[in-house]
Amino acid sequence: MKKLSVYLIITAVAAVMLYPLLWLLGASFKSNSEIFSSVWFIPDSIDLSIWKNAWETATPYTMGHYFINTFMIIIPKTVFAVISSLLAAYGFARFNFPLKRLFSSLLLIGMLMPAIVKIMPMFLFWRDTGLLDTYIPLVFPALLAEEGMFVFILIRFFNSVPREFDEAARIDGCGTMRTLFLVLLPCIKPAVTSIAVFTFLWTMNDFLNPLIIIQSVKKYPLSLALRLSVDSTGQSYEQCKIIAVSVIGLIPSITVFALAQKKFVKGITAGGLSG
């Protein structure tokens, strides 16, 4: 009975959460006037050629090409962000070192500044290195734990793991790195997963940085390719195509999340933790 009411509640809420997605899917088959005059998501008719056009784009490249570009940024970036934040958080959480207080305050301070002020100085910096129009400016900062927030979150999760674990590992002969990867990492896997998910999703949606760094259409990531046809100053406006394109753009994010959410399963026992 209790279970049933839980199901009822979450199904109702999930419907509210999912409706926009269904509507988007439906709207990708609708005419401009149908889109804005009906809240119901099922289209009058289904014409798959819109999707074919959306996939082919107005450029010499298909959406597949832009997907590959995005993955060329996103995969190294996610790996780098996870490793660098993990190391930094491990250092902060488990070791004492000179100037630790200073650095931990810097970590917090770095998160307080609006990111927008970084755009121009960094653009000029990358211009001087001659690396504009490459993916390096988009990926390299992750290698140096640019996103202080991730370090901040991970430190908290490290703190929740009892120190006895480290000590036990040491007695078993584990060094600094083996302790991290063999003992601590499994304990904070959900947090690490959430960081990977955040990096993935944010990079997927990031528009302004690639817009300013990348020049060649050939190298556009998906977020730029998605807006290629959007021109509010122009003559025509095929809403359904823009929507079809944005649905295509949502697929990787949703897939990645659906796969990653398994890592948040409850049920690990305290006994299991030490294993």
Added chain:
Amino acid sequence: MKKIVSLFTAIFFTAVISACGKTKNEKITKPDGKLDKCTLRFSWWGGDDRHKATLEAIELWNTIHPEIEIIPEYGGWDGWTEKVSSQVSGGTEPDIMQINYDWLITLSPDGSGFYDLNELNSQLDLSCFDKDVLSFGEINGKLNAVTVSVTGRGLFYNADVYDNLGVKFPRTWDELIALGDTFRKKDLYPLDLDIQSGGTAWYLAIVYVQQLTGRDFISMDGELGFTADDIRIALDFYKEMENSGVIRNIQTRTDEDGNTALYQSPEFIGGKVAGVLEWGSSVGKYESVLPEGTLKAGPFLTSDGGNSSGWMIKPSMLYAVSKNTKYPDEAAAFMDFLLNNKECARILGTSRGIPASQSAEKSLEENGMLTGLAHESDSMLEQLDTVTISPYMELPQMKDFYNTAIEKVSYDLCDTKTAAEEMYDSVTEYLNKVKLRKH
């Protein structure tokens, strides 16, 4: 001691400013009169039709000039201003750019932001352009950019709604105001004006006052032509349109449409709002949400005496050459091809509006490509004694001043006189600030 400290501070700040700043090559490459082998970057914003047409035009160029390779850089309108201003600021802009009208002021306040095209006349044929049209791209005597197409706002109506009510499209301002009553009875509106990025509310009010007084709102070199009282008249006229039911007031409009453009609003699609003031070059969006043939161009409003002046035109976009380009001749040659080449014009069609170049326009005419609502409205506008919109009028900060005043009047926060005085002060102050950068 104090002196040393202040000297040190000054040196420190100069050093850091230049480190954070945009030190760049200030040397301008002179034209050498011949076309060398090179690659050029060309950037534009637009939608799919423009992208496809332009890419095809570049292919044609490659067959004629295989030694000059063109690298296209393009995208949607969102963020394009941010992109180009960062590029110009860092000196990494493409060799040839499609630019917006007000960028002339923001990116080249003194006329030295772009290459002076007068120096490139050996490759760039400007004889196909009206002198007036050319002057749109001139700053301090330097030709910074060439107009691609000219456009103006016109009135377009939902003919079905007008026919059902048995009324004709308005010809004079009085007729427009009188329509309010007829439409109100059916809970409809004959027209829509907004304070969104387009800012048609203030636009129509200016046209009204310009026609009434013969004074231009802002001159081409940024002098405010209106007095505070002229602004009051404009705001009064706006309020009269609201009160007489010609347009929805801002609160009702925002409640009904939220933040979307009119062509996305159920009120327009469903015919509750039966008219729009829009650029000829962008009216296609409105046309496509109504049944075919429903949206029709209406007459440009006049006074009772038939005075039709005061309506405005502007370049819808321009081409400019980077002042940092290493190949000015080649860039000019490519620009000439885009603007004047007949075969290229046929490929580009009206994807950038109706070409300002007579050669290109003729090519479109020969190919029967000059049809449709946009062309209809443009040719009507051509018959009138039009005023050129000052690029200063289009500055985003200025639009904020207009919309603030209109909003205050619409929400009854103050009377039109106070709102007019406030706007007059902020506009004057801002224009003075911007004009200082001219020198």
Added chain:
Amino acid sequence: MKKRQYKNPTGVSKYTGLLLISPFIAGFLLFTLYPFICSFILGMTNSRTVGQTEFIGFENYKTMFGSSSFRRALEVTLKYAIILVPLKLIVSLMTAVLLNLEIKGIGFFRTAFYIPSILGANLAVVIMWQYLFTAKGLINQFLELFGASPISWYGDPDAALYIIILLRLWEFGSTMIIFLAALRDIPRELYDAAKVDGCSCTRSFFSITLPQIKGVIFINLILQTISALQEFNAPYMITSGGPLKSTYTVGMLIYDEMFKYGEIGYANAVSWVLFTVIALAVGIMYLVTGRTERETT
């Protein structure tokens, strides 16, 4: 306090930690400190997109504090953060607890609940909000059903901020994820023991769950406060800052000054004031919750 004063394990040099965080330090110097200094310097100049840059001292700050639009934006931003942050923490914690249940198909629900935050700045959201909150929208139809008078959501300067707050409330996904990750770390034995003692679900939520994750609640509080005070995107999409600037946040002001009006110097000065405001807010939270930075980090 004392608990934290531990020593490094034997055989670990005092530089090991420094070595581990060295990439972070390099990143901080290059990607945070350097742009910050630039921004501070630019804030004292009249820098624009193009043209000469001159040093003008604290002129930008003077202009800012004299400007009614800045004060108004600051008020809007503070009001927004004060209302949104607590609501969002409560909603996302409740949902996380619900989604932590072991029932069939929970993975699907987790994904569904996260989808709004993936949609973020999507057009669908803008249109969806319109269906909900415009004059004849679903919410007003509901209100009428119960005899209440419809609300002017978009057009009334007193109401518009709330539809933005509701949007951000609906997009609680990333806060929820962090809570989920923390809930997973609570040893199950604690709940089992509570059950044996006959504790109700509500009891065990307050006596086990909350104390166990209070550190994470604090982190989410900090993160949400920062992002609420920097808010820019939601009002930009939903209301463009209107009506009558009632949803115009400091974040929007910075963006407009920097990219729309090209006043780079002024935009950077405003950013520093916003930075100070956020630092104050976060500082107060640390004080009130009795935590020192050392303890959390």
